[in-house]
Amino acid sequence: MNQPLVTFDGVVKRFGDFTAVQQLDLSINAGEFIAIMGPSGCGKTTTLRMLAGLDQPTEGKIHIDGQLMNNVSPHQRDTPLVWQSLALFPFLNARENVEFGLKMRNQDAATRRKKAMDWLERLGVGEFAERNVETLSGGQRQRVALARSLVTEPRLLLLDEPLSALDAHLVIRMQSVLTRLQRELGITFVYVTHSQSEAFAMADRVVIMSNGEIAQIGQPRDIYREPANQFVAEFVGRNNIISGTVTGVSDSNLIIQSELGEFTVSDHNKVTAEGKDVTFVIAADLVEVSRSPMNKANSVECTLISEEFVGSVVTLFLESSSGTELKVQLQERELSTLDHTAGGAFYLGWDSDSAHLLPA
Protein backbone atom coordinates (compact mmCIF):
# COMPACT_ATOMS: atom_id res chain seq x y z
CA MET A 1 0.00 0.00 0.00
CA ASN A 2 1.29 3.45 -0.96
CA GLN A 3 1.75 6.12 1.64
CA PRO A 4 -1.41 8.15 2.13
CA LEU A 5 -1.69 11.53 0.42
CA VAL A 6 -2.98 13.29 3.53
CA THR A 7 -2.47 12.47 7.18
CA PHE A 8 -3.77 14.13 10.31
CA ASP A 9 -1.81 13.12 13.41
CA GLY A 10 -3.41 14.09 16.72
CA VAL A 11 -4.70 17.34 15.26
CA VAL A 12 -6.42 19.70 17.69
CA LYS A 13 -7.90 23.07 16.79
CA ARG A 14 -9.07 25.50 19.42
CA PHE A 15 -10.62 28.92 18.92
CA GLY A 16 -10.16 30.55 22.31
CA ASP A 17 -12.01 28.34 24.78
CA PHE A 18 -13.87 26.49 22.07
CA THR A 19 -12.38 23.23 20.78
CA ALA A 20 -13.48 22.81 17.18
CA VAL A 21 -11.49 19.67 16.47
CA GLN A 22 -10.07 17.35 19.09
CA GLN A 23 -7.50 14.65 18.58
CA LEU A 24 -8.12 13.99 14.91
CA ASP A 25 -6.27 11.06 13.34
CA LEU A 26 -7.13 10.45 9.73
CA SER A 27 -5.36 9.38 6.60
CA ILE A 28 -6.64 9.91 3.10
CA ASN A 29 -5.32 7.90 0.18
CA ALA A 30 -4.42 9.33 -3.19
CA GLY A 31 -7.33 9.12 -5.60
CA GLU A 32 -9.88 8.62 -2.87
CA PHE A 33 -13.24 10.40 -2.71
CA ILE A 34 -13.74 10.99 0.98
CA ALA A 35 -16.75 12.70 2.49
CA ILE A 36 -16.67 14.32 5.92
CA MET A 37 -20.16 14.49 7.31
CA GLY A 38 -21.70 15.70 10.52
CA PRO A 39 -24.11 18.24 12.01
CA SER A 40 -23.33 21.97 12.18
CA GLY A 41 -20.41 22.75 14.44
CA CYS A 42 -18.99 19.22 14.41
CA GLY A 43 -15.63 20.45 13.11
CA LYS A 44 -15.91 19.22 9.53
CA THR A 45 -15.38 22.62 7.91
CA THR A 46 -12.51 23.44 10.29
CA THR A 47 -10.87 20.16 9.27
CA LEU A 48 -11.16 21.16 5.62
CA ARG A 49 -9.89 24.69 6.28
CA MET A 50 -6.84 23.25 8.03
CA LEU A 51 -6.07 21.28 4.88
CA ALA A 52 -6.22 24.51 2.89
CA GLY A 53 -4.07 26.28 5.48
CA LEU A 54 -6.82 28.81 6.20
CA ASP A 55 -6.76 27.67 9.82
CA GLN A 56 -3.63 26.40 11.56
CA PRO A 57 -3.86 23.39 13.88
CA THR A 58 -3.32 24.24 17.55
CA GLU A 59 -1.69 20.84 18.13
CA GLY A 60 -0.70 17.89 16.01
CA LYS A 61 0.64 17.54 12.51
CA ILE A 62 -0.85 17.60 9.05
CA HIS A 63 1.12 16.09 6.18
CA ILE A 64 0.23 16.35 2.53
CA ASP A 65 2.23 14.17 0.16
CA GLY A 66 4.73 13.49 2.94
CA GLN A 67 5.39 17.17 3.55
CA LEU A 68 4.62 18.76 6.91
CA MET A 69 2.07 21.48 6.18
CA ASN A 70 1.65 23.13 9.58
CA ASN A 71 3.44 26.36 8.72
CA VAL A 72 2.81 26.52 4.99
CA SER A 73 0.64 29.53 4.16
CA PRO A 74 -2.50 29.05 2.07
CA HIS A 75 -1.12 30.64 -1.08
CA GLN A 76 1.90 28.32 -1.12
CA ARG A 77 -0.28 25.21 -1.18
CA ASP A 78 -2.01 23.61 -4.09
CA THR A 79 -5.21 22.76 -2.26
CA PRO A 80 -7.99 24.61 -4.09
CA LEU A 81 -11.27 24.83 -2.23
CA VAL A 82 -14.74 24.95 -3.72
CA TRP A 83 -16.56 27.27 -1.33
CA GLN A 84 -20.06 26.85 -0.03
CA SER A 85 -20.71 30.43 -1.15
CA LEU A 86 -18.69 29.63 -4.32
CA ALA A 87 -16.67 32.86 -3.63
CA LEU A 88 -16.46 33.78 -7.30
CA PHE A 89 -14.89 37.20 -7.84
CA PRO A 90 -17.70 39.57 -8.86
CA PHE A 91 -15.31 41.96 -10.62
CA LEU A 92 -14.09 39.27 -13.02
CA ASN A 93 -16.03 37.45 -15.73
CA ALA A 94 -16.34 33.66 -15.76
CA ARG A 95 -13.16 33.10 -17.78
CA GLU A 96 -11.10 35.56 -15.72
CA ASN A 97 -12.30 33.82 -12.57
CA VAL A 98 -11.01 30.51 -13.90
CA GLU A 99 -7.75 32.13 -14.99
CA PHE A 100 -7.13 33.61 -11.54
CA GLY A 101 -5.12 30.69 -10.14
CA LEU A 102 -3.02 30.47 -13.31
CA LYS A 103 -2.37 34.22 -13.22
CA MET A 104 -1.11 33.87 -9.66
CA ARG A 105 1.27 31.18 -10.95
CA ASN A 106 2.48 33.72 -13.51
CA GLN A 107 1.43 31.79 -16.58
CA ASP A 108 1.24 33.80 -19.79
CA ALA A 109 -2.05 35.17 -21.06
CA ALA A 110 -2.42 32.81 -24.03
CA THR A 111 -1.84 29.65 -21.95
CA ARG A 112 -4.18 30.92 -19.24
CA ARG A 113 -6.91 31.64 -21.70
CA LYS A 114 -6.61 28.27 -23.39
CA LYS A 115 -6.63 26.27 -20.16
CA ALA A 116 -9.52 28.30 -18.75
CA MET A 117 -11.58 27.81 -21.92
CA ASP A 118 -10.79 24.07 -21.96
CA TRP A 119 -12.09 23.68 -18.43
CA LEU A 120 -15.16 25.80 -18.98
CA GLU A 121 -15.95 23.72 -22.09
CA ARG A 122 -15.35 20.49 -20.23
CA LEU A 123 -17.81 21.51 -17.55
CA GLY A 124 -20.32 22.64 -20.13
CA VAL A 125 -20.22 26.39 -19.49
CA GLY A 126 -17.89 27.47 -22.30
CA GLU A 127 -20.55 29.66 -23.87
CA PHE A 128 -20.73 31.79 -20.69
CA ALA A 129 -16.97 32.50 -20.57
CA GLU A 130 -17.30 36.26 -21.08
CA ARG A 131 -20.35 36.64 -18.88
CA ASN A 132 -20.50 38.48 -15.59
CA VAL A 133 -20.64 35.72 -12.98
CA GLU A 134 -23.50 37.46 -11.20
CA THR A 135 -25.74 36.92 -14.22
CA LEU A 136 -25.20 33.14 -14.27
CA SER A 137 -27.59 30.63 -12.70
CA GLY A 138 -26.66 28.68 -9.59
CA GLY A 139 -25.71 25.57 -11.55
CA GLN A 140 -23.60 27.54 -14.04
CA ARG A 141 -21.77 29.38 -11.26
CA GLN A 142 -21.15 26.05 -9.57
CA ARG A 143 -19.44 24.78 -12.72
CA VAL A 144 -17.37 27.95 -13.06
CA ALA A 145 -16.25 27.54 -9.45
CA LEU A 146 -15.28 23.92 -10.13
CA ALA A 147 -13.37 24.93 -13.25
CA ARG A 148 -11.53 27.62 -11.27
CA SER A 149 -10.42 25.06 -8.71
CA LEU A 150 -9.45 22.35 -11.20
CA VAL A 151 -7.62 24.50 -13.75
CA THR A 152 -4.34 24.31 -11.84
CA GLU A 153 -4.56 20.50 -11.96
CA PRO A 154 -4.25 19.96 -8.21
CA ARG A 155 -3.78 16.51 -6.65
CA LEU A 156 -6.20 17.36 -3.88
CA LEU A 157 -9.53 19.15 -4.26
CA LEU A 158 -11.40 20.41 -1.21
CA LEU A 159 -15.15 20.91 -1.40
CA ASP A 160 -17.11 22.68 1.35
CA GLU A 161 -20.82 21.87 0.96
CA PRO A 162 -20.63 22.97 -2.67
CA LEU A 163 -24.12 21.78 -3.59
CA SER A 164 -26.02 23.13 -0.59
CA ALA A 165 -27.33 26.18 -2.47
CA LEU A 166 -28.60 24.26 -5.49
CA ASP A 167 -32.08 23.02 -6.32
CA ALA A 168 -32.68 19.34 -5.63
CA HIS A 169 -32.67 18.26 -9.29
CA LEU A 170 -29.39 20.14 -9.90
CA VAL A 171 -27.81 18.47 -6.87
CA ILE A 172 -28.37 15.05 -8.43
CA ARG A 173 -26.89 16.20 -11.74
CA MET A 174 -23.88 17.85 -10.11
CA GLN A 175 -23.27 14.70 -8.05
CA SER A 176 -22.77 12.72 -11.21
CA VAL A 177 -20.60 15.49 -12.69
CA LEU A 178 -18.42 15.38 -9.59
CA THR A 179 -18.07 11.60 -9.36
CA ARG A 180 -17.29 11.36 -13.08
CA LEU A 181 -14.66 14.11 -12.84
CA GLN A 182 -13.08 12.50 -9.82
CA ARG A 183 -12.80 9.11 -11.58
CA GLU A 184 -11.49 10.62 -14.81
CA LEU A 185 -8.92 12.89 -13.16
CA GLY A 186 -7.92 10.42 -10.47
CA ILE A 187 -7.43 13.23 -7.98
CA THR A 188 -8.35 13.12 -4.32
CA PHE A 189 -11.61 14.78 -3.30
CA VAL A 190 -12.26 15.77 0.29
CA TYR A 191 -15.94 16.63 0.41
CA VAL A 192 -17.56 18.23 3.43
CA THR A 193 -21.31 17.97 3.69
CA HIS A 194 -24.16 17.69 6.13
CA SER A 195 -26.16 15.75 3.55
CA GLN A 196 -26.15 12.01 3.97
CA SER A 197 -27.44 11.41 0.47
CA GLU A 198 -24.58 13.40 -1.09
CA ALA A 199 -21.97 11.66 1.03
CA PHE A 200 -23.33 8.16 0.46
CA ALA A 201 -23.93 8.71 -3.24
CA MET A 202 -20.43 9.88 -4.06
CA ALA A 203 -17.85 8.94 -1.47
CA ASP A 204 -15.58 5.90 -1.31
CA ARG A 205 -15.29 6.43 2.41
CA VAL A 206 -17.32 8.53 4.78
CA VAL A 207 -16.01 10.17 7.95
CA ILE A 208 -18.71 11.04 10.44
CA MET A 209 -17.77 13.74 12.92
CA SER A 210 -19.43 14.80 16.14
CA ASN A 211 -18.27 17.47 18.58
CA GLY A 212 -14.87 17.71 16.92
CA GLU A 213 -14.21 13.99 16.99
CA ILE A 214 -14.51 11.21 14.47
CA ALA A 215 -17.58 9.13 15.30
CA GLN A 216 -17.01 6.56 12.54
CA ILE A 217 -15.00 6.07 9.37
CA GLY A 218 -16.08 3.55 6.79
CA GLN A 219 -17.62 2.78 3.46
CA PRO A 220 -21.14 4.18 3.05
CA ARG A 221 -22.71 0.73 3.32
CA ASP A 222 -20.90 -0.10 6.56
CA ILE A 223 -21.94 3.16 8.12
CA TYR A 224 -25.51 2.62 7.04
CA ARG A 225 -25.80 -1.01 8.14
CA GLU A 226 -23.32 -1.15 10.99
CA PRO A 227 -23.25 2.16 12.82
CA ALA A 228 -20.47 2.17 15.39
CA ASN A 229 -22.38 4.05 18.04
CA GLN A 230 -25.69 5.65 18.87
CA PHE A 231 -24.66 9.04 17.46
CA VAL A 232 -24.02 7.57 14.02
CA ALA A 233 -27.18 5.45 14.19
CA GLU A 234 -29.26 8.54 14.93
CA PHE A 235 -27.40 10.82 12.52
CA VAL A 236 -27.73 8.45 9.60
CA GLY A 237 -31.44 8.45 10.28
CA ARG A 238 -34.31 6.10 9.49
CA ASN A 239 -33.01 3.81 12.20
CA ASN A 240 -34.99 2.44 15.10
CA ILE A 241 -32.80 2.49 18.17
CA ILE A 242 -33.88 0.24 21.05
CA SER A 243 -32.20 -0.07 24.44
CA GLY A 244 -32.70 -2.87 26.92
CA THR A 245 -31.12 -5.41 29.22
CA VAL A 246 -29.78 -8.80 28.20
CA THR A 247 -31.84 -11.46 29.94
CA GLY A 248 -30.57 -14.52 28.15
CA VAL A 249 -27.76 -15.69 25.86
CA SER A 250 -28.24 -18.65 23.55
CA ASP A 251 -25.77 -19.67 20.82
CA SER A 252 -25.15 -16.43 18.98
CA ASN A 253 -28.42 -14.83 20.01
CA LEU A 254 -29.21 -12.44 22.82
CA ILE A 255 -32.59 -12.10 24.44
CA ILE A 256 -33.10 -8.43 25.23
CA GLN A 257 -35.83 -7.10 27.46
CA SER A 258 -36.85 -3.51 26.67
CA GLU A 259 -39.88 -1.36 27.38
CA LEU A 260 -41.11 -2.30 23.88
CA GLY A 261 -41.06 -5.99 24.72
CA GLU A 262 -38.65 -8.88 24.35
CA PHE A 263 -36.38 -9.15 21.31
CA THR A 264 -33.86 -11.58 19.90
CA VAL A 265 -30.73 -10.07 18.39
CA SER A 266 -27.81 -11.87 16.80
CA ASP A 267 -24.50 -11.29 18.54
CA HIS A 268 -21.90 -12.89 16.29
CA ASN A 269 -19.03 -11.53 18.33
CA LYS A 270 -20.40 -13.17 21.49
CA VAL A 271 -19.02 -10.54 23.78
CA THR A 272 -22.18 -9.64 25.64
CA ALA A 273 -23.02 -11.24 28.96
CA GLU A 274 -26.34 -11.60 30.73
CA GLY A 275 -27.50 -8.62 32.79
CA LYS A 276 -25.74 -6.05 30.59
CA ASP A 277 -27.48 -2.98 29.22
CA VAL A 278 -27.28 -2.90 25.44
CA THR A 279 -28.60 -0.92 22.51
CA PHE A 280 -29.42 -2.29 19.10
CA VAL A 281 -30.43 -0.74 15.83
CA ILE A 282 -32.97 -1.99 13.37
CA ALA A 283 -32.96 -0.08 10.09
CA ALA A 284 -36.36 1.14 8.98
CA ASP A 285 -36.06 -0.60 5.62
CA LEU A 286 -35.41 -4.01 7.26
CA VAL A 287 -38.64 -3.93 9.21
CA GLU A 288 -41.61 -5.70 7.70
CA VAL A 289 -45.10 -4.44 8.27
CA SER A 290 -48.43 -6.24 8.10
CA ARG A 291 -52.04 -5.83 9.22
CA SER A 292 -52.06 -9.27 10.87
CA PRO A 293 -49.72 -10.75 13.51
CA MET A 294 -46.46 -12.00 12.01
CA ASN A 295 -44.45 -15.10 12.61
CA LYS A 296 -41.10 -13.40 13.09
CA ALA A 297 -38.43 -13.62 15.77
CA ASN A 298 -39.24 -10.07 16.77
CA SER A 299 -42.54 -8.28 16.52
CA VAL A 300 -44.27 -5.19 17.86
CA GLU A 301 -47.86 -4.11 17.63
CA CYS A 302 -48.31 -0.43 16.73
CA THR A 303 -50.68 2.25 15.55
CA LEU A 304 -49.92 4.50 12.60
CA ILE A 305 -49.14 8.15 13.38
CA SER A 306 -48.07 9.59 10.03
CA GLU A 307 -46.46 8.79 6.74
CA GLU A 308 -43.78 10.54 4.73
CA PHE A 309 -43.92 10.14 0.99
CA VAL A 310 -40.73 10.75 -1.03
CA GLY A 311 -41.44 9.24 -4.42
CA SER A 312 -40.85 5.52 -4.68
CA VAL A 313 -40.11 5.17 -0.97
CA VAL A 314 -42.53 5.76 1.88
CA THR A 315 -41.70 6.03 5.57
CA LEU A 316 -44.37 5.14 8.08
CA PHE A 317 -44.13 6.55 11.61
CA LEU A 318 -45.80 4.27 14.12
CA GLU A 319 -46.26 4.20 17.86
CA SER A 320 -46.16 1.16 20.12
CA SER A 321 -48.45 0.70 23.10
CA SER A 322 -45.56 1.85 25.36
CA GLY A 323 -45.38 5.15 23.42
CA THR A 324 -42.13 4.48 21.55
CA GLU A 325 -41.95 5.79 17.99
CA LEU A 326 -40.86 3.32 15.32
CA LYS A 327 -40.13 3.87 11.65
CA VAL A 328 -40.70 1.55 8.72
CA GLN A 329 -39.51 2.23 5.21
CA LEU A 330 -41.14 0.46 2.30
CA GLN A 331 -41.69 0.77 -1.41
CA GLU A 332 -44.63 2.89 -2.41
CA ARG A 333 -46.15 0.01 -4.39
CA GLU A 334 -46.15 -2.19 -1.26
CA LEU A 335 -48.24 0.38 0.55
CA SER A 336 -51.46 -0.43 -1.34
CA THR A 337 -51.56 -3.94 0.10
CA LEU A 338 -51.62 -2.53 3.63
CA ASP A 339 -54.88 -0.60 3.46
CA HIS A 340 -52.98 1.87 5.63
CA THR A 341 -55.63 4.62 5.65
CA ALA A 342 -57.99 2.42 7.66
CA GLY A 343 -57.37 2.53 11.42
CA GLY A 344 -56.44 -0.40 13.59
CA ALA A 345 -53.31 -2.26 14.52
CA PHE A 346 -50.14 -2.65 12.43
CA TYR A 347 -47.69 -5.44 13.17
CA LEU A 348 -43.96 -4.87 12.71
CA GLY A 349 -41.52 -7.72 12.54
CA TRP A 350 -37.89 -8.47 11.73
CA ASP A 351 -35.37 -11.27 11.81
CA SER A 352 -32.84 -11.44 14.60
CA ASP A 353 -30.09 -11.17 11.94
CA SER A 354 -31.42 -7.84 10.68
CA ALA A 355 -30.78 -6.03 13.95
CA HIS A 356 -27.33 -4.54 14.56
CA LEU A 357 -26.01 -4.54 18.07
CA LEU A 358 -24.15 -1.31 18.93
CA PRO A 359 -20.75 -1.90 20.50
CA ALA A 360 -20.89 -1.12 24.20
Added chain:
Amino acid sequence: MARTNFSGFATTWRMPIIVWQVLFFLGPLLFMIAMSFFLVKNYRMVEAFELKNWEKMLTRGYFWDSYILTFWLASLTTAVTSLLAFPASFALAFKVSPSVRRWALFFLIIPFFTSYLVRIFSWYVILAESGVVNALLAHIGLGPYTMLNTKFGTLVGYMTLTLPLVVVLQTFALANIDRNLVQAAHNLGCSPARAIYAVIVPLAKTGLIVAALFCFILSFGDFVSPYYLGGSKPPTLPILIIDTTKSGQQWPRAAVVAVVMMLTLISIAFAALALAYRKRASR
Protein backbone atom coordinates in the same frame (compact mmCIF):
# COMPACT_ATOMS: atom_id res chain seq x y z
CA MET B 1 -62.38 60.68 -12.11
CA ALA B 2 -58.65 60.45 -12.46
CA ARG B 3 -57.00 58.00 -10.15
CA THR B 4 -54.51 59.70 -7.84
CA ASN B 5 -51.58 58.14 -6.08
CA PHE B 6 -51.50 60.74 -3.38
CA SER B 7 -50.30 59.45 -0.05
CA GLY B 8 -50.68 62.20 2.50
CA PHE B 9 -48.39 60.64 5.07
CA ALA B 10 -45.38 60.03 2.83
CA THR B 11 -45.69 63.38 1.13
CA THR B 12 -45.84 65.21 4.46
CA TRP B 13 -42.61 63.59 5.55
CA ARG B 14 -40.92 64.33 2.25
CA MET B 15 -41.91 67.97 2.15
CA PRO B 16 -39.31 69.47 4.55
CA ILE B 17 -36.33 68.15 2.58
CA ILE B 18 -37.89 69.21 -0.72
CA VAL B 19 -38.65 72.70 0.60
CA TRP B 20 -35.17 72.98 2.07
CA GLN B 21 -33.48 71.95 -1.18
CA VAL B 22 -35.59 74.32 -3.27
CA LEU B 23 -35.14 77.29 -0.92
CA PHE B 24 -31.50 76.95 -0.07
CA PHE B 25 -29.94 75.05 -2.95
CA LEU B 26 -31.91 75.18 -6.17
CA GLY B 27 -33.12 78.78 -5.70
CA PRO B 28 -29.71 80.30 -4.95
CA LEU B 29 -28.12 78.19 -7.69
CA LEU B 30 -30.57 79.47 -10.30
CA PHE B 31 -30.10 83.01 -9.03
CA MET B 32 -26.33 82.63 -9.25
CA ILE B 33 -26.57 81.39 -12.81
CA ALA B 34 -28.85 84.33 -13.67
CA MET B 35 -26.51 86.72 -11.90
CA SER B 36 -23.60 85.62 -14.07
CA PHE B 37 -25.39 87.42 -16.92
CA PHE B 38 -26.01 90.65 -14.94
CA LEU B 39 -23.98 93.81 -15.44
CA VAL B 40 -22.29 96.15 -12.98
CA LYS B 41 -22.66 99.84 -13.62
CA ASN B 42 -21.21 102.46 -11.26
CA TYR B 43 -20.51 99.77 -8.65
CA ARG B 44 -24.16 98.70 -8.73
CA MET B 45 -25.51 95.44 -10.10
CA VAL B 46 -28.03 95.79 -12.90
CA GLU B 47 -30.32 93.03 -14.15
CA ALA B 48 -29.46 92.10 -17.70
CA PHE B 49 -28.83 89.15 -19.96
CA GLU B 50 -25.42 89.74 -21.45
CA LEU B 51 -22.52 87.35 -22.11
CA LYS B 52 -19.97 90.00 -21.17
CA ASN B 53 -18.96 88.47 -17.83
CA TRP B 54 -18.46 85.08 -19.37
CA GLU B 55 -16.36 86.56 -22.22
CA LYS B 56 -14.35 88.61 -19.77
CA MET B 57 -13.53 85.73 -17.44
CA LEU B 58 -13.07 82.87 -19.89
CA THR B 59 -10.70 84.84 -22.10
CA ARG B 60 -8.45 85.90 -19.24
CA GLY B 61 -5.20 84.00 -18.66
CA TYR B 62 -5.37 84.49 -14.88
CA PHE B 63 -8.72 82.70 -14.72
CA TRP B 64 -7.35 79.64 -16.49
CA ASP B 65 -4.09 79.73 -14.48
CA SER B 66 -6.21 79.71 -11.35
CA TYR B 67 -8.45 76.95 -12.70
CA ILE B 68 -5.54 74.70 -13.60
CA LEU B 69 -3.83 75.35 -10.25
CA THR B 70 -6.99 74.55 -8.28
CA PHE B 71 -7.69 71.44 -10.32
CA TRP B 72 -4.09 70.29 -9.98
CA LEU B 73 -3.91 70.88 -6.21
CA ALA B 74 -7.24 69.14 -5.62
CA SER B 75 -6.17 66.16 -7.79
CA LEU B 76 -2.80 65.94 -6.08
CA THR B 77 -4.48 66.07 -2.64
CA THR B 78 -6.91 63.38 -3.70
CA ALA B 79 -4.09 61.09 -4.87
CA VAL B 80 -1.81 61.72 -1.88
CA THR B 81 -4.62 61.52 0.68
CA SER B 82 -6.04 58.31 -0.79
CA LEU B 83 -2.61 56.68 -0.83
CA LEU B 84 -1.70 57.85 2.68
CA ALA B 85 -5.09 56.84 4.06
CA PHE B 86 -5.09 53.35 2.51
CA PRO B 87 -2.55 51.63 4.80
CA ALA B 88 -4.29 53.05 7.86
CA SER B 89 -7.73 52.04 6.57
CA PHE B 90 -6.41 48.61 5.62
CA ALA B 91 -5.02 48.07 9.11
CA LEU B 92 -8.26 49.26 10.72
CA ALA B 93 -10.38 47.05 8.47
CA PHE B 94 -8.33 43.85 8.60
CA LYS B 95 -5.69 43.89 11.31
CA VAL B 96 -7.40 45.11 14.45
CA SER B 97 -10.27 43.88 16.60
CA PRO B 98 -13.73 45.39 16.10
CA SER B 99 -13.46 47.32 19.37
CA VAL B 100 -10.13 48.90 18.37
CA ARG B 101 -11.71 49.80 15.02
CA ARG B 102 -14.65 51.49 16.77
CA TRP B 103 -12.33 53.56 18.96
CA ALA B 104 -10.15 54.49 16.01
CA LEU B 105 -13.18 55.66 14.01
CA PHE B 106 -14.30 57.67 17.03
CA PHE B 107 -10.91 59.41 17.25
CA LEU B 108 -11.00 60.08 13.52
CA ILE B 109 -14.30 61.90 13.94
CA ILE B 110 -13.05 64.03 16.88
CA PRO B 111 -11.16 66.51 14.61
CA PHE B 112 -14.49 67.53 13.13
CA PHE B 113 -15.55 68.73 16.61
CA THR B 114 -13.13 71.66 16.39
CA SER B 115 -13.31 74.50 13.93
CA TYR B 116 -11.47 73.89 10.71
CA LEU B 117 -10.07 77.43 10.95
CA VAL B 118 -8.57 76.69 14.37
CA ARG B 119 -6.95 73.53 13.05
CA ILE B 120 -5.49 75.47 10.12
CA PHE B 121 -4.06 78.17 12.38
CA SER B 122 -2.44 75.52 14.56
CA TRP B 123 -0.33 74.60 11.56
CA TYR B 124 1.31 78.06 11.76
CA VAL B 125 3.05 76.94 14.93
CA ILE B 126 4.19 73.72 13.34
CA LEU B 127 5.16 74.90 9.86
CA ALA B 128 6.56 78.41 10.48
CA GLU B 129 10.22 79.32 9.79
CA SER B 130 10.81 79.13 13.53
CA GLY B 131 8.18 76.46 14.06
CA VAL B 132 8.25 72.96 15.44
CA VAL B 133 9.31 71.16 12.26
CA ASN B 134 12.18 73.50 11.46
CA ALA B 135 13.35 73.41 15.09
CA LEU B 136 13.52 69.63 14.91
CA LEU B 137 15.23 69.68 11.51
CA ALA B 138 17.79 72.17 12.84
CA HIS B 139 18.96 69.49 15.28
CA ILE B 140 20.12 67.35 12.40
CA GLY B 141 21.52 70.36 10.57
CA LEU B 142 18.78 70.86 8.01
CA GLY B 143 16.62 73.81 7.12
CA PRO B 144 15.06 76.08 7.82
CA TYR B 145 12.51 75.38 5.11
CA THR B 146 9.74 77.69 4.04
CA MET B 147 6.53 75.73 4.33
CA LEU B 148 3.95 78.43 5.00
CA ASN B 149 2.62 80.34 2.00
CA THR B 150 3.60 77.53 -0.37
CA LYS B 151 1.65 74.93 -2.31
CA PHE B 152 2.95 72.45 0.25
CA GLY B 153 1.19 74.49 2.93
CA THR B 154 -2.03 74.39 0.91
CA LEU B 155 -1.72 70.63 0.55
CA VAL B 156 -1.23 70.20 4.31
CA GLY B 157 -4.34 72.28 4.89
CA TYR B 158 -6.43 70.32 2.42
CA MET B 159 -5.34 67.08 4.04
CA THR B 160 -6.22 68.40 7.50
CA LEU B 161 -9.71 68.74 6.15
CA THR B 162 -9.92 65.50 4.18
CA LEU B 163 -7.60 62.82 5.62
CA PRO B 164 -9.74 61.77 8.61
CA LEU B 165 -12.84 61.60 6.43
CA VAL B 166 -11.07 59.58 3.74
CA VAL B 167 -9.75 57.11 6.34
CA VAL B 168 -13.27 56.68 7.75
CA LEU B 169 -14.85 56.13 4.33
CA GLN B 170 -12.09 53.79 3.15
CA THR B 171 -12.30 51.78 6.39
CA PHE B 172 -16.03 51.26 5.89
CA ALA B 173 -15.45 50.23 2.29
CA LEU B 174 -12.73 47.74 3.22
CA ALA B 175 -14.43 46.37 6.33
CA ASN B 176 -17.51 45.48 4.30
CA ILE B 177 -15.86 43.28 1.71
CA ASP B 178 -16.52 39.55 1.83
CA ARG B 179 -13.59 37.93 3.67
CA ASN B 180 -14.32 34.65 1.94
CA LEU B 181 -13.29 36.23 -1.36
CA VAL B 182 -9.95 37.31 0.09
CA GLN B 183 -9.39 33.83 1.50
CA ALA B 184 -10.45 32.33 -1.83
CA ALA B 185 -7.72 34.41 -3.49
CA HIS B 186 -5.13 33.12 -1.00
CA ASN B 187 -6.42 29.61 -1.63
CA LEU B 188 -5.80 30.06 -5.36
CA GLY B 189 -2.16 30.98 -4.83
CA CYS B 190 -2.43 34.73 -4.35
CA SER B 191 0.02 36.06 -1.75
CA PRO B 192 -1.41 38.43 0.87
CA ALA B 193 0.50 41.38 -0.65
CA ARG B 194 -0.71 40.63 -4.15
CA ALA B 195 -4.27 40.15 -2.91
CA ILE B 196 -4.42 43.85 -2.05
CA TYR B 197 -4.50 44.95 -5.67
CA ALA B 198 -5.78 41.70 -7.19
CA VAL B 199 -8.85 41.37 -4.97
CA ILE B 200 -9.22 43.86 -2.13
CA VAL B 201 -9.03 47.10 -4.13
CA PRO B 202 -11.39 45.85 -6.88
CA LEU B 203 -13.88 44.66 -4.24
CA ALA B 204 -13.77 47.95 -2.32
CA LYS B 205 -13.65 50.03 -5.52
CA THR B 206 -16.97 51.83 -5.06
CA GLY B 207 -16.18 52.97 -1.53
CA LEU B 208 -12.60 53.95 -2.37
CA ILE B 209 -13.76 56.08 -5.30
CA VAL B 210 -16.48 57.75 -3.23
CA ALA B 211 -13.86 58.58 -0.56
CA ALA B 212 -11.59 60.09 -3.23
CA LEU B 213 -14.51 62.02 -4.69
CA PHE B 214 -15.29 63.62 -1.31
CA CYS B 215 -11.61 64.51 -0.99
CA PHE B 216 -11.61 66.20 -4.39
CA ILE B 217 -14.85 68.12 -3.80
CA LEU B 218 -13.73 69.41 -0.39
CA SER B 219 -10.28 70.44 -1.63
CA PHE B 220 -11.49 72.01 -4.87
CA GLY B 221 -13.94 74.26 -3.07
CA ASP B 222 -11.84 75.06 -0.01
CA PHE B 223 -10.98 78.68 0.65
CA VAL B 224 -9.27 78.51 4.06
CA SER B 225 -6.19 76.39 3.29
CA PRO B 226 -4.98 78.14 0.12
CA TYR B 227 -5.65 81.50 1.74
CA TYR B 228 -4.01 81.02 5.13
CA LEU B 229 -1.45 78.27 4.51
CA GLY B 230 -0.90 78.78 0.79
CA GLY B 231 -0.59 82.56 1.04
CA SER B 232 -3.31 83.11 -1.61
CA LYS B 233 -0.71 83.68 -4.34
CA PRO B 234 -1.31 82.47 -6.96
CA PRO B 235 -5.02 82.37 -6.11
CA THR B 236 -7.16 79.25 -6.33
CA LEU B 237 -10.70 79.60 -7.67
CA PRO B 238 -12.37 80.20 -4.26
CA ILE B 239 -9.83 83.00 -3.61
CA LEU B 240 -10.49 84.36 -7.08
CA ILE B 241 -14.19 84.56 -6.21
CA ILE B 242 -13.45 86.62 -3.07
CA ASP B 243 -11.00 88.88 -4.94
CA THR B 244 -13.48 89.45 -7.75
CA THR B 245 -16.31 90.43 -5.43
CA LYS B 246 -14.01 92.82 -3.56
CA SER B 247 -12.67 94.53 -6.65
CA GLY B 248 -15.40 96.79 -8.02
CA GLN B 249 -18.35 94.78 -6.73
CA GLN B 250 -17.99 92.30 -9.59
CA TRP B 251 -20.49 89.78 -8.20
CA PRO B 252 -21.57 88.69 -11.68
CA ARG B 253 -18.00 87.75 -12.64
CA ALA B 254 -17.60 85.90 -9.35
CA ALA B 255 -20.80 84.06 -10.25
CA VAL B 256 -19.17 82.98 -13.51
CA VAL B 257 -16.28 81.43 -11.54
CA ALA B 258 -18.71 79.76 -9.16
CA VAL B 259 -20.82 78.32 -12.00
CA VAL B 260 -17.68 76.96 -13.70
CA MET B 261 -16.67 75.34 -10.39
CA MET B 262 -20.12 73.81 -10.02
CA LEU B 263 -20.02 72.41 -13.53
CA THR B 264 -16.55 70.98 -12.92
CA LEU B 265 -17.59 69.29 -9.68
CA ILE B 266 -20.79 67.92 -11.21
CA SER B 267 -18.81 66.45 -14.15
CA ILE B 268 -16.21 64.96 -11.82
CA ALA B 269 -18.88 63.52 -9.54
CA PHE B 270 -20.76 61.93 -12.44
CA ALA B 271 -17.58 60.50 -13.92
CA ALA B 272 -16.45 59.15 -10.55
CA LEU B 273 -19.80 57.57 -9.73
CA ALA B 274 -20.04 56.06 -13.21
CA LEU B 275 -16.61 54.52 -12.67
CA ALA B 276 -17.48 53.43 -9.13
CA TYR B 277 -20.68 51.67 -10.08
CA ARG B 278 -19.61 50.40 -13.47
CA LYS B 279 -20.65 46.80 -13.95
CA ARG B 280 -18.66 44.75 -16.34
CA ALA B 281 -20.27 44.46 -19.71
CA SER B 282 -22.28 41.29 -20.02
CA ARG B 283 -23.25 39.55 -23.19
